[in-house]
Every structure is written in C-alpha cells, then in structure tokens.
Amino acid sequence: MPTLLHLDSSADLTTSRSRRLSQAVVDAWLTADPTGVVVRRDLHRDPVPHLADSSLHWAPADRVEGSNPPAEAEELQRELVDELLAADIVVIGAPLYNFSIPSSLKAWIDHIHVPGVTSADTGSLVGRPVVITTSRGIAYDIGSPTEGWDHEVPALRTLFGGALGMDVHVITTSLTLAEREAALAPQIGRSEQELAEALSLATETGLRLAVATA
Structure with a gap:
C-alpha cells in the first residue's frame, strides 16, 4: 500500500x-x-x-569524535527520518511567515536533512514527489515593490529539489489578507x-500523483 506523509505548519487551525x-x-x-495510508504530522499542534x-x-558515522547527542533527541530524529523515507509522497502545508519558512516547519527540516542519509547523493529520496502548498498574505508579483520578498518557496525548492533530489510541486495562493486589510480590499x-x-490544481495534483505512486 502506498504511503503519504502529510505535514501542516500553519498556526491558523480554522x-x-x-x-x-x-x-x-x-x-x-x-x-x-x-488503499493508501496517510501518516499525519501537525507541526503546530505537536511541534518538533x-x-x-x-x-x-550529521549521520552518526560523520560526526566529530566525541559527539554525544541526547539519546531521546537522536531517537526522535531517527523516527522523523524513517517516517520520511517510508513515504511514497510527501505533502506539506507551508504558509509564508515573515517572508520565510514557519519555524515549526524549519525545525522539522533541520531534523530530516542529514547528509549521507537523506541527501541526494544517497538516492534515498531522489525523484520522490513532494507537494508544497503555500499561502501568502499579499502579492509578490514580478515588477512589484515586493518582488523577491518570498524567501520561503525558493528555500524549499533548494532543499527538497536540490539537496534531497525530490520531485517538487508547488501550489500557491496569494492575498489571503484581502478580506481583512482595507488597502487590499480591491483585490x-x-x-x-x-x-x-x-x-x-491541488485536486488535480493529488489525483495525478496517486497514479504515479500506486
């Protein structure tokens, strides 16, 4: 049975x-x-x-001599890495917070990006699909004053697509603040x-990737 790892990091639960x-x-x-199995982690409700x-x-074999991380921390990292490696597809809800990655998601990333274990050179995650759904309060259009201020999606593409070698799919929606900010009301x-x-697009992507991971 195919397995999907579903992560969310938004602090907004409603x-x-x-x-x-x-x-x-x-x-x-x-x-x-x-028949698919969904493994769920809410990184806001249950933060890493x-x-x-x-x-x-670093992987244990690559650590500096004398390194002695806490046993419970090493066990948690192993759990998170194993969970990722066992997934046929990964879906991540990642809102843009202060122009970057939510700290809850960043903490998870710091645990699972381990050279020699999950890095692209190992082949362990290469080609595996990861879908990133991101929401942004305003717009970051090309040619606008805020062009290039979104430092989340480029970083996530670099990590998952470059460092881990995964097949990255990004679904974006902007202007989530339009209904509450008067200056954005025209949009x-x-x-x-x-x-x-x-x-x-989310529905289409889910259906299409189900065929690929079946």
Missing part, C-alpha cells in the same frame, strides 16, 4: 488556506487510491523541538480566484 490546500491534495490522492545538539546535523476578487485555481 481558516488556513495552506491547510485547506494540503488537505485537498490528500483527499484527492485517497479518492484515487483508497529545535535540534538538541549540532552533531545531529478580493483576485484572492478568491487564486484560491479557487489553487484548490483545482
């Missing part, structure tokens, strides 16, 4: 669009293959701690359209 989009991918994947020791950045229509298009 109206989060990144959560809504990630769930749409998962729902479509399960619709296409009801920061790395307890710098030696955990409510665009906000709603982007969400509708993103939900459609």
Whole structure:
C-alpha cells in the first residue's frame, strides 16, 4: 500500500488556506487510491523541538569524535527520518511567515536533512514527489515593490529539489489578507480566484500523483 506523509505548519487551525490546500491534495490522492495510508504530522499542534545538539546535523558515522547527542533527541530524529523515507509522497502545508519558512516547519527540516542519509547523493529520496502548498498574505508579483520578498518557496525548492533530489510541486495562493486589510480590499476578487485555481490544481495534483505512486 502506498504511503503519504502529510505535514501542516500553519498556526491558523480554522481558516488556513495552506491547510485547506494540503488537505485537498490528500483527499484527492485517497479518492484515487483508497488503499493508501496517510501518516499525519501537525507541526503546530505537536511541534518538533529545535535540534538538541549540532552533531545531529550529521549521520552518526560523520560526526566529530566525541559527539554525544541526547539519546531521546537522536531517537526522535531517527523516527522523523524513517517516517520520511517510508513515504511514497510527501505533502506539506507551508504558509509564508515573515517572508520565510514557519519555524515549526524549519525545525522539522533541520531534523530530516542529514547528509549521507537523506541527501541526494544517497538516492534515498531522489525523484520522490513532494507537494508544497503555500499561502501568502499579499502579492509578490514580478515588477512589484515586493518582488523577491518570498524567501520561503525558493528555500524549499533548494532543499527538497536540490539537496534531497525530490520531485517538487508547488501550489500557491496569494492575498489571503484581502478580506481583512482595507488597502487590499480591491483585490478580493483576485484572492478568491487564486484560491479557487489553487484548490483545482491541488485536486488535480493529488489525483495525478496517486497514479504515479500506486
């Protein structure tokens, strides 16, 4: 049976669009293959701690002599890495927080990016699909004053696509603040359209990847 690892990192448990989009991918994947197994981690409700020791950045064989990370921290890292390696597809809800990655998601990343274990040169994750659903409060259009201010998606592409060698799919919706910020009110229509298009793409992506992971 194929396995999907579903992660969410939004602090908004009720109206989060990144959560809504990630769930749409998962729902479509399960619709296409009801035998699939979903492993769920809510990184906001049940946060992963920061790395307890710098030696955990490395595989045991590559650590500096004398390294002695806490046993419970090493066990948690092994659990997180094994969970990732066992997944046929990964779906991550990743809202843009202060122009970057939510700290809850970053802590998880610091645990699972281990050279010699999950890095692309090992082949352990190469070609495996990862879907990133991201929501942004404003727009970051080319040519606008905020162009290039989104430092989350480029970093996630570098990590998952470059360092881990995974097959990265990004689904984005912007202007999530349009309904609550007066200055953005003229763009409510665009906000709603982007969400509708993103939900459609999420469903399409889930269905398509279900065939690939069956």
